[in-house]
Amino acid sequence: MKWKGYTLIEVVLAVAVIALLLIPLGNLIQQGLNINVRAQRTMEFSEAISKAYEEVMHFLKDVEPDFEGTGESIESKDENGNTVYKITYTVSDYDTFNVGYDVYNYEEVLKKVDFTVQDSKGNKVKELTYFIRVIKP
Amino acid sequence: MKNNVILKKERGFALIFVIILFTVLFAVILGTIELTMSSLMQSKSIEKKTEVSYTADSAMELILFYISEAVGKAKDKTYEDFFDENGNLKETYRKEYANKDFDFDEFKKKYIDPVFYDYISDFFENKGGNKITINIKLENGSNQYASCIDDLVNILKNSYKGIEKVDITPPEVNNNYTITIKVVALDDLAKTRRIVQSKVRIFPMFENGTYSVSISQPSPQDGWDNSIFDISNYVLFSGGDIVLHNNSTVTGGNIYCKEDLMLENKNSISSIGNIIVKDGQLVFDGNNNEVKVDNLIYTDDGVVFNGNNNSLNTKILFSNAGISLKGKDNTILADKIFCNALDIEGKDNSLTVNDFVYFNSLKIDGGELFLNPQAKLYGKTIEITDKGLLKVETVNEDVNTVVYADTLNIGTSATIDAANAVIYCKNLNINIDNKTDITIKAKEIICSDKVTINSSDKNNREREIDIEVAYGIKYKYIYGIENLPDNIKDIFKYDPNISFQIQYPQIPQIIAPIQDSYLNRLVNFDNVTKKDIQQIDGYQLVISPSTVDDKDNDNNDIFKANSNDLYIISKGAVNIPEKVKQINGALIANDSLEFEGGELELKFVTMPENVINYLKEQRIINPTNTPISPEANLTIIPTRKITNIAITSRYFVNETE
Numbered sequence: 022m023k024w025k026g027y028t029l030i031e032v033v034l035a036v037a038v039i040a041l042l043l044i045p046l047g048n049l050i051q052q053g054l055n056i057n058v059r060a061q062r063t064m065e066f067s068e069a070i071s072k073a074y075e076e077v078m079h080f081l082k083d084v085e086p087d088f089e090g091t092g093e094s095i096e097s098k099d100e101n102g103n104t105v106y107k108i109t110y111t112v113s114d115y116d117t118f119n120v121g122y123d124v125y126n127y128e129e130v131l132k133k134v135d136f137t138v139q140d141s142k143g144n145k146v147k148e149l150t151y152f153i154r155v156i157k158p
Numbered sequence: 159m160k161n162n163v164i165l166k167k168e169r170g171f172a173l174i175f176v177i178i179l180f181t182v183l184f185a186v187i188l189g190t191i192e193l194t195m196s197s198l199m200q201s202k203s204i205e206k207k208t209e210v211s212y213t214a215d216s217a218m219e220l221i222l223f224y225i226s227e228a229v230g231k232a233k234d235k236t237y238e239d240f241f242d243e244n245g246n247l248k249e250t251y252r253k254e255y256a257n258k259d260f261d262f263d264e265f266k267k268k269y270i271d272p273v274f275y276d277y278i279s280d281f282f283e284n285k286g287g288n289k290i291t292i293n294i295k296l297e298n299g300s301n302q303y304a305s306c307i308d309d310l311v312n313i314l315k316n317s318y319k320g321i322e323k324v325d326i327t328p329p330e331v332n333n334n335y336t337i338t339i340k341v342v343a344l345d346d347l348a349k350t351r352r353i354v355q356s357k358v359r360i361f362p363m364f365e366n367g368t369y370s371v372s373i374s375q376p377s378p379q380d381g382w383d384n385s386i387f388d389i390s391n392y393v394l395f396s397g398g399d400i401v402l403h404n405n406s407t408v409t410g411g412n413i414y415c416k417e418d419l420m421l422e423n424k425n426s427i428s429s430i431g432n433i434i435v436k437d438g439q440l441v442f443d444g445n446n447n448e449v450k451v452d453n454l455i456y457t458d459d460g461v462v463f464n465g466n467n468n469s470l471n472t473k474i475l476f477s478n479a480g481i482s483l484k485g486k487d488n489t490i491l492a493d494k495i496f497c498n499a500l501d502i503e504g505k506d507n508s509l510t511v512n513d514f515v516y517f518n519s520l521k522i523d524g525g526e527l528f529l530n531p532q533a534k535l536y537g538k539t540i541e542i543t544d545k546g547l548l549k550v551e552t553v554n555e556d557v558n559t560v561v562y563a564d565t566l567n568i569g570t571s572a573t574i575d576a577a578n579a580v581i582y583c584k585n586l587n588i589n590i591d592n593k594t595d596i597t598i599k600a601k602e603i604i605c606s607d608k609v610t611i612n613s614s615d616k617n618n619r620e621r622e623i624d625i626e627v628a629y630g631i632k633y634k635y636i637y638g639i640e641n642l643p644d645n646i647k648d649i650f651k652y653d654p655n656i657s658f659q660i661q662y663p664q665i666p667q668i669i670a671p672i673q674d675s676y677l678n679r680l681v682n683f684d685n686v687t688k689k690d691i692q693q694i695d696g697y698q699l700v701i702s703p704s705t706v707d708d709k710d711n712d713n714n715d716i717f718k719a720n721s722n723d724l725y726i727i728s729k730g731a732v733n734i735p736e737k738v739k740q741i742n743g744a745l746i747a748n749d750s751l752e753f754e755g756g757e758l759e760l761k762f763v764t765m766p767e768n769v770i771n772y773l774k775e776q777r778i779i780n781p782t783n784t785p786i787s788p789e790a791n792l793t794i795i796p797t798r799k800i801t802n803i804a805i806t807s808r809y810f811v812n813e814t815e
Contacts, residue, residue, distance in 0.1 A: 035176060042180045046187055053191040056198045063201035067208040074212045116295045118227045129230070129802075131223040149209065151216035154223045 062105070069097035069106040069138065070149070077110055077134055078153055086130065086155040088112055106146070107139045115152065128157040206350040211810060213320040214343035214354040221324060221339055222358065222803065224292055224310055229360050229802035231290040232277035236363050239273055266364055274363040275335070282337060283328045284308050320344060322351065335360040336806065353811040359804045381474045381494075381666030383453050386412055386432050389680040389746065389779050390770050393430070393762035397683070398731065398750035399438070402427075406753050411744060411762030414677055415751070418459075421447040421468075422756075432456070433472075434672055439479075442468040442488065456672050460497075463488040463507070476669060483507035483525055496665055500537075502527055502546070511535070516663050522546030522572075529579070535561045536662055540583075543569035550576035562660045573597040577626070580604065582658050586631070587612065590623065590641060602629035606656045609633040613641035625649055632656055683748040685777045686729040691716070695766040697743060701778065702728045705749070708735030725769060727778060734758055 115133035393411030423444035435457040451472040460479035480499035502525030559579035736755025
């Protein structure tokens with residue numbers, strides 16, 4: 022008997038089944054892609070925080086212990102050189118004490134550093150506050 | 159047919175095949191998504207960990223800051239305990255420091271460190287002594303106070319979010335006072351913890367050898383002379399007696415002796431800075447001795463003139479006991495005299511004062527006391543009898559001489575010749591007897607209590623009493639006025655409102671360190687253990703653990719008959735043999751010092767630097783060198799690099815709590 026091919030019903034059913042399966046699959050693929058992007062952003066965010074904290078710490082401890090005010094913003098970029106996060110920070114003297122006799126004088130200062138993290142569009146993503154201790158001659 | 163069967167079978171296979179295919183695809187995609195999701199979770203976890211790590215780090219910074227402040231407070235407190243606001247070692251400790259033969263490192267270890275670590279352990283071991291309190295500023299602007307480490311941890315934990323736990327170990331004494339701090343930080347959702355651990359060394363008050371000691375000189379004061387605190391300025395220094403027999407001369411330097419300083423005949427001591435007779439007497443036992451001192455003569459047990467024709471000339475004469483002029487023709491000339499009992503007896507003994515004389519009791523019994531113009535006399539009791547003379551030298555009528563006394567007794571043949579002086583006393587007693595030949599000349603006599611005139615010889619009184627007081631003798635009460643001749647009764651004037659206050663002179667500040675036995679410790683004789691003869695800078699330096707004299711054959715090479723350039727430091731006595739006629743240098747002995755034959759000329763030469771350095775090396779004199787005295791300021795300047803704490807390690811701990 023000569024094979025007459027699939028019947029219309031068969032094809033319609035097959036296409037329907039494929040379509041039914043493809044829609045959630047497509048969503049899943051899309052979701053997977055989004056998650057990947059988010060994971061990348063999170064990593065970048067973490068790196069940005071780390072970079073900013075370490076940079077400010079070094080700046081205050083080793084370069085300018087007297088610094089108070091808003092510092093230059095620290096940007097983190099992706100592999101294409103696009104800004105992903107921009108972190109600005111403000112430093113204020115939170116607490117200070119002197120070692121109190123004349124011949125032996127230095128100041129220890131607890132600096133309060135407020136970080137503001139913005140994304141590439143300038144939206145505020147997060148605010149963080151840390152303390153850094155510096156010794157001023 | 160066979161083919162058909164196959165075809166027939168293939169027809170049913172297509173749907174199953176598709177379903178299987180898609181199932182596989184689905185599974186693969188789900189797996190991939192799972193993987194992607196886990197990557198996201200990991201990234202999120204890394205993000206959280208990063209944040210919480212820095213929170214932990216930040217909390218560690220906070221704790222270190224306040225710990226450092228606590229250590230700083232402990233240092234401040236310790237510093238205040240030991241130093242004054244100018245950085246000078248306080249009186250009590252300065253005495254301790256001067257007392258001992260040690261340098262500042264040892265002093266620090268023995269005295270400063272224990273006090274400092276007492277403050278530290280009180281705070282870090284929660285001992286509850288509340289010896290240090292630190293002020294913790296909170297984010298809301300309020301302040302809280304912590305007196306121990308538990309307070310600090312609780313305040314920080316309650317006030318800063320993200321700190322879950324802080325563990326701080328007490329300082330390990332055997333490990334350079336190291337404490338371990340462990341901070342556990344937690345994220346908002348309490349899912350991520352990070353633990354950071356630091357080891358911190360608490361620095362001591364001062365690190366060994368990282369300070370400089372500066373000794374500043376006190377401002378020049380009346381009688382103060384730093385040279386007495388420096389052994390290199392002594393020509394004679396004896397832990398026993400110093401005996402000068404006959405015809406010896408000593409020139410230059412200071413003289414110290416713990417017991418008596420005895421002068422027999424015809425000795426001359428001149429250009430001497432100071433003579434300190436710590437516990438004994440300065441005795442002029444023979445005749446014709448001459449002592450000239452530029453600044454101070456101190457004696458604990460007094461100055462006694464037993465012989466004749468001796469003279470003493472000084473700026474300040476201080477005697478804790480008496481000054482007694484007994485022989486005849488002895489003279490004392492001084493700017494200032496402080497003594498307990500001043501006894502001027504014997505013919506032609508005289509004492510002359512330029513500035514003031516201060517005593518408890520004065521007895522002029524045949525001798526003479528001259529007050530130069532502007533001089534003052536302060537005393538509790540004055541008794542003038544037996545041809546005694548108190549004379550105030552006058553240049554013109556404006557002289558400011560005053561005499562203060564609680565009780566002034568004027569007796570047999572006494573003379574007060576002070577026509578331009580004012581005499582203040584509480585009680586004035588004039589004692590008249592048949593030998594009386596009293597003369598009182600003064601500008602004014604003010605007697606704030608009573609005047610008593612005693613008489614045992616009323617018959618002859620008129621010719622014997624001569625009182626000339628220009629402004630009268632003022633009194634509150636008078637007894638025995640009837641014993642006086644009528645012509646002098648008018649001199650006595652009643653005044654019920656009389657009163658006066660006496661401002662006694664201050665004892666020179668240099669007396670206190672002398673009395674505190676500072677000078678006994680200028681040489682550490684305990685470190686003289688073996689005989690050591692050196693030639694340094696052309697001088698022979700003899701260090702001997704036993705008596706240095708001519709009897710010991712070993713000493714033959716020490717003394718030459720004529721000129722000796724010589725420094726002797728002996729743990730025993732030093733007896734200069736008769737043959738020695740000249741020494742240039744100084745003699746220092748733990749026991750007595752004696753010029754056996756007399757006729758020795760001792761000329762002081764300041765100890766050369768190399769001799770001093772050698773003695774310092776041998777620890778025979780204090781390594782920080784003198785002068786260390788209560789009045790000299792001992793400033794300790796620690797090196798700047800010392801901070802309160804040093805972080806010796808800091809790392810994140812990989813442990814899940």
